[in-house]
Amino acid sequence: MMTTAQRRVSGLLRGNGLKVTRGRAEVLNLFLDAGRPLAQRQIMEMLRLKLDRASVYRILNAFVEAGIIHMAYVDVRHRVYELPDKCGGQKCHPHFSCRGCGKTTCLEDFRVYFKGALAKGFVAERQKVLIEGLCPDCRR
């Protein structure tokens, strides 16, 4: 018997041309449950060695290619992936990263306009905006 969540996961995968495998289902479930961007490392820890490191990377790359998730922000050795439900097209919303706990959250209602910022001849394709600081929990 399949639960609603399982059906949803299968549908998302199949609908994007991906086979439904245990690994993909588990990783996708994490994203659906998390509600915030996840790094590969966090995914590994949540899965507790149930999946190989290389496989997780391949799954993430497959998801990105299929458009199921976005590679949201990139830091030194710290890529973050998330569901695109809060994004509009190519230009992802900015993120906030806490230097205390390392968690990343989305700044959905905030957009950066850079029209006129570029010199002649430059073509902008993508923007990455990250604000670093402290979240309420790590603040005191």
Place this chain on the structure above:
Amino acid sequence: MMTTAQRRVSGLLRGNGLKVTRGRAEVLNLFLDAGRPLAQRQIMEMLRLKLDRASVYRILNAFVEAGIIHMAYVDVRHRVYELPDKCGGQKCHPHFSCRGCGKTTCLEDFRVYFKGALAKGFVAERQKVLIEGLCPDCRR
């Protein structure tokens, strides 16, 4: 006999509490000549193996700590360092990175205001803004 440039480099180093060594002088010279942000890898290539990888990292870290350069933008395995002459305080200006040639340039007259973007309790300390695209040379 010391040239004006050599005197300038020595002064900058000594004035920031750093001993004047061959490696530091060469790296600092690169920054003074470059006029744009440099990555560790570019520095290595410009020096042509005259300095050890670990030493370059230590020099860069020492410069950052001394305030001679800023760590300007951070990408997957690609930190970029630059002189702080175009920066105002903690908040560095945004950068443009060309996906063709990999060169990074500064968007000096462009500033991002994110007041009101953060939820209650969040404290912003630093912002990183990167616009990716094509520079005029890589465009056609």
Place this chain on the structure above:
DNA sequence: TCATAGATGCGACATTGTTGCAATTTTGGA
């Protein structure tokens, strides 16, 4: 149920960045 295309696990490798340690260099003082 079976064949096969594709996914996984494992091992190897590349890159980036850090650290410990011995050897060398810088610097201030005699």
Place this chain on the structure above:
DNA sequence: TCCAAAATTGCAACAATGTCGCATCTATGA
């Protein structure tokens, strides 16, 4: 100018992240 102490460098080793090849296993459609 020379010396001693302190700091810097080169080298080797290591950690983390990400990719790739290959053999094995699994999901899927017929």
